[in-house]
Amino acid sequence: MTEKHLKEGYYFWSGDVAAAEGAIAAGCRFYAGYPITPSSEVAETMALRLPQVGGKFIEMEDEIGSIAAIIGASWTGERSMTATSGPGISLMNENIGLAVMTEVPLVIVNAMRGAPSTGLPTLIGQGDLMQAKYGSHGSYEIITLYPNNIQEAFDLMFDAFNLAEKYRVPVMYLLDGLLAHMYEKVYVPPREVWEKKIIRRKRARKGQLPYQPDEDMIPPMPLIGEGYNIHATGLTHDERGYPDLTPQAQEELVRRLNEKILKHERDIWKVEEYMTEDADVIVVSFGGESRAVKAGVNLARKEGIKAGMLRLITIWPFPWEYITKYSADYIVAEINYGQMYHLVREYSDNDVYQLNKMGGEIHTPEEVLKRIREVSS
Amino acid sequence: MSQNKKFKRKATVKVLEERCKGCWYCVNYCPTKVLQVSEKMNAKGYHPPVFKENIDENVVCIGCHLCELYCPDFAIVVEELE
Amino acid sequence: MSQMTDMRKMEEEWLRTERLPHVWCPGCGIGIVLNAFLRAVIRRNIPKEKMVVVSGIGCTGRTAGYVNVDSFHTTHGRAIPFAVGIKFARPDLNVVVFSGDGDLFAIGGNHFVNAARRNHDLLIIAVNNFTYGMTGGQHGPTTPTGAYTTTTPYGNPDRPFNIPHLAISLGAPYVARWTTYHVNQLQNSIYKALNMKGFRVIEIISQCPTVYGRRNSMRSPMSMMEYFQKNSVINNKASYEEMELTYNGKIVVGEFRNVGGIPSYEERYEEIIRRAQE
Numbered sequence: 059m060t061e062k063h064l065k066e067g068y069y070f071w072s073g074d075v076a077a078a079e080g081a082i083a084a085g086c087r088f089y090a091g092y093p094i095t096p097s098s099e100v101a102e103t104m105a106l107r108l109p110q111v112g113g114k115f116i117e118m119e120d121e122i123g124s125i126a127a128i129i130g131a132s133w134t135g136e137r138s139m140t141a142t143s144g145p146g147i148s149l150m151n152e153n154i155g156l157a158v159m160t161e162v163p164l165v166i167v168n169a170m171r172g173a174p175s176t177g178l179p180t181l182i183g184q185g186d187l188m189q190a191k192y193g194s195h196g197s198y199e200i201i202t203l204y205p206n207n208i209q210e211a212f213d214l215m216f217d218a219f220n221l222a223e224k225y226r227v228p229v230m231y232l233l234d235g236l237l238a239h240m241y242e243k244v245y246v247p248p249r250e251v252w253e254k255k256i257i258r259r260k261r262a263r264k265g266q267l268p269y270q271p272d273e274d275m276i277p278p279m280p281l282i283g284e285g286y287n288i289h290a291t292g293l294t295h296d297e298r299g300y301p302d303l304t305p306q307a308q309e310e311l312v313r314r315l316n317e318k319i320l321k322h323e324r325d326i327w328k329v330e331e332y333m334t335e336d337a338d339v340i341v342v343s344f345g346g347e348s349r350a351v352k353a354g355v356n357l358a359r360k361e362g363i364k365a366g367m368l369r370l371i372t373i374w375p376f377p378w379e380y381i382t383k384y385s386a387d388y389i390v391a392e393i394n395y396g397q398m399y400h401l402v403r404e405y406s407d408n409d410v411y412q413l414n415k416m417g418g419e420i421h422t423p424e425e426v427l428k429r430i431r432e433v434s435s
Numbered sequence: 436m437s438q439n440k441k442f443k444r445k446a447t448v449k450v451l452e453e454r455c456k457g458c459w460y461c462v463n464y465c466p467t468k469v470l471q472v473s474e475k476m477n478a479k480g481y482h483p484p485v486f487k488e489n490i491d492e493n494v495v496c497i498g499c500h501l502c503e504l505y506c507p508d509f510a511i512v513v514e515e516l517e
Numbered sequence: 518m519s520q521m522t523d524m525r526k527m528e529e530e531w532l533r534t535e536r537l538p539h540v541w542c543p544g545c546g547i548g549i550v551l552n553a554f555l556r557a558v559i560r561r562n563i564p565k566e567k568m569v570v571v572s573g574i575g576c577t578g579r580t581a582g583y584v585n586v587d588s589f590h591t592t593h594g595r596a597i598p599f600a601v602g603i604k605f606a607r608p609d610l611n612v613v614v615f616s617g618d619g620d621l622f623a624i625g626g627n628h629f630v631n632a633a634r635r636n637h638d639l640l641i642i643a644v645n646n647f648t649y650g651m652t653g654g655q656h657g658p659t660t661p662t663g664a665y666t667t668t669t670p671y672g673n674p675d676r677p678f679n680i681p682h683l684a685i686s687l688g689a690p691y692v693a694r695w696t697t698y699h700v701n702q703l704q705n706s707i708y709k710a711l712n713m714k715g716f717r718v719i720e721i722i723s724q725c726p727t728v729y730g731r732r733n734s735m736r737s738p739m740s741m742m743e744y745f746q747k748n749s750v751i752n753n754k755a756s757y758e759e760m761e762l763t764y765n766g767k768i769v770v771g772e773f774r775n776v777g778g779i780p781s782y783e784e785r786y787e788e789i790i791r792r793a794q795e
């Protein structure tokens with residue numbers, strides 16, 4: 059038996075396949091999932107590829123079981139992942155909260171489709187941005203990343219796993235109906251190159267309590283099977299992991315769970331700034347939609363309008379400094395009724411406009427141009 | 436005097452009184468009835484059992500460990516003599 | 518010192534004694550089950566770092582908080598898939614799911630059914646107290662027809678699960694039922710199951726005097742125990758009909774299924790890895 063790893067070269071992949079291959083390259087060795095359009099090809103790729111590299115794939119009975127299984131697997135030290143779409147995330151939310159509370163690294167792919175409910179199974183939506191952060195009950199922070207091309211769908215998986223492991227937190231990895239099924243060329247570097255990018259989780263020192271944070275507020279993670287006698291519970295707990303149902307324990311724990319992310323937000327943020335330097339109007343966009351926005355901005359520039367684009371690769375924690383930094387007006391282009399719009403408004407002193415479609419397709423560059431013209435006149 | 440005389444004393448029972456919640460399964464299931472509900476009260480307000488051998492030398496613990504097996508609170512330790 | 522005395526000493530090491538007394542009510546049967554479980558594990562000489570206990574939510578779910586091994590108190594109904602993740606990732610570990618009947622068969626029923634079908638190598642300790650203890654005694658998927666609970670004030674119209682029948686129908690290789698009265702049989706059953714492979718299910722009929730007994734004329738812990746003692750019949754060859762539980766009726770207990778040689782999911786996946794790497 060020999061493990062079969064990706065060879066250096068060019069591949070022609072869909073977003074789903076690239077995300078799956080990126081995950082495996084980034085060290086993912088455990089996948090549990092339940093099929094749903096447009097994410098099913100992630101599962102199919104994992105089923106084919108994980109056993110080739112000695113990893114494990116299991117198709118569970120539903121999304122609730124899937125996320126429960128990857129939380130369990132993550133405690134054994136495996137880099138673990140699941141993939142689904144909006145309806146599946148809705149089912150997973152309770153256990154996303156468990157992973158947040160018990161500080162378990164995970165990567166959850168959500169290939170967003172038109173919604174609410176069953177919506178538009180095969181077509182794009184961007185309506186799950188708020189759900190990504192606020193889906194489970196309670197106040198907490200998680201990390202959300204969102205690529206906009208297939209090369210990036212592969213590359214960004216390294217960030218997804220590294221951030222999850224570094225901060226002991228679930229990372230929501232967004233795709234959308236467009237990216238999931240769109241094919242592009244992807245360059246895969248030699249294995250020695252990509253393996254250097256992998257950051258392993260901090261390991262607990264012997265005797266360190268399982269929830270005793272270091273200076274950086276992140277407790278190193280003990281693993282199952284190494285004699286730590288770990289106890290983990292979704293109840294409010296102390297540094298031993300034992301339930302402590304007091305306002306004091308709640309205050310300390312929940313503050314730390316939020317602050318361990320927020321205090322490191324600059325380490326997490328990734329944003330593409332396109333022609334923003336001198337811009338009078340900046341279109342904020344992300345994912346599949348940002349491809350049209352870039353084209354729209356180019357059209358505007360041709361007309362002499364100083365337009366630019368801010369593409370959020372990190373959705374959460376919200377990269378607010380990139381908004382406060384500019385004194386331009388903003389247009390928030392998104393495939394929903396208006397979600398990130400509210401965040402941009404919160405941080406901008408200037409006018410913030412909307413450009414929305416409810417789902418099924420992205421804007422055309424001309425539609426983007428039209429909106430830029432309107433707001434800059 | 437007591438029929439228990441025909442049994443040989445094999446063990447002694449230690450009660451971890453603070454763990455006891457007063458279900459008294461031990462008192463009920465002891466075949467030789469060497470445990471009895473005590474007058475004293477623990478911090479949680481329960482009456483733990485008392486080992487009668489300390490009070491009445493005619494009763495004998497045969498070391499069957501039933502009290503220990505039935506105790507839901509890990510409050511009983513049966514220690515064999517020798 | 519005798520073996521029994523040694524075992525009692527070791528039991529303390531397997532418990533998070535700093536957390537005792539535990540949360541369970543006076544006379545609650547969950548502690549009896551835990552006691553039997555720990556003794557069986559100790560008799561099997563399983564190293565502590567090779568044992569993992571996973572619980573869901575409920576009174577029984579609190580078990581994970583008292584065993585001094587890697588132990589997880591998860592979400593309501595999800596103990597089984599959580600355990601699946603651990604076992605599949607680390608097949609060398611002994612993974613035990615210790616949870617309540619509502620957790621395992623109502624909210625978690627889908628996971629039970631499918632994990633049994635796939636024959637994951639897990640031992641399921643299912644504590645059946647006929648009710649949702651933690652939330653104050655509502656009826657659940659195991660409440661006998663006619664029983665009184667806070668949500669069946671006129672008697673329960675539902676039909677309860679026949680858990681051994683369910684488990685056997687799904688192909689579980691080891692299926693047994695005992696009550697907390699059967700402390701020795703229970704311990705031996707767990708002892709035996711610990712040495713087997715595949716999805717092993719042990720149902721333990723247990724007393725919840727606080728919220729179930731008191732609404733069903735068994736107010737004291739002892740009166741529930743007496744009910745178990747008087748009504749239990751050991752019959753390893755019981756038919757499915759005989760395994761059914763009725764309100765205040767007979768409780769057929771025993772070891773209903775014990776077959777070896779069915780490959781577990783984890784074993785079958787080894788073959789998948791081999792094929793993938795050919």
Ligand SMILES: Cc1ncc(C[n+]2csc(CCOP(=O)(O)OP(=O)(O)O)c2C)c(N)n1
Nearest residue numbers: 574575576577593617618619620649650651
């Ligand atoms: C999603 C969800 N729904 C409901 C609850 C409330 N709840 C907690 S425990 C429980 C029932 C527990 O019953 P069982 O599993 O039989 O365990 P027992 O308490 O009787 O040991 C319920 C309904 C919950 N914690 N989570």
Ligand code: SF4
Nearest residue numbers: 465496497499500502
């Ligand atoms: S060991 Fe047996 S005889 Fe001795 S006190 Fe316990 S139940 Fe009674």
Ligand code: SF4
Nearest residue numbers: 541542545576650725
């Ligand atoms: S409510 Fe019932 S099941 Fe829960 S601890 Fe009390 S007696 Fe046990």
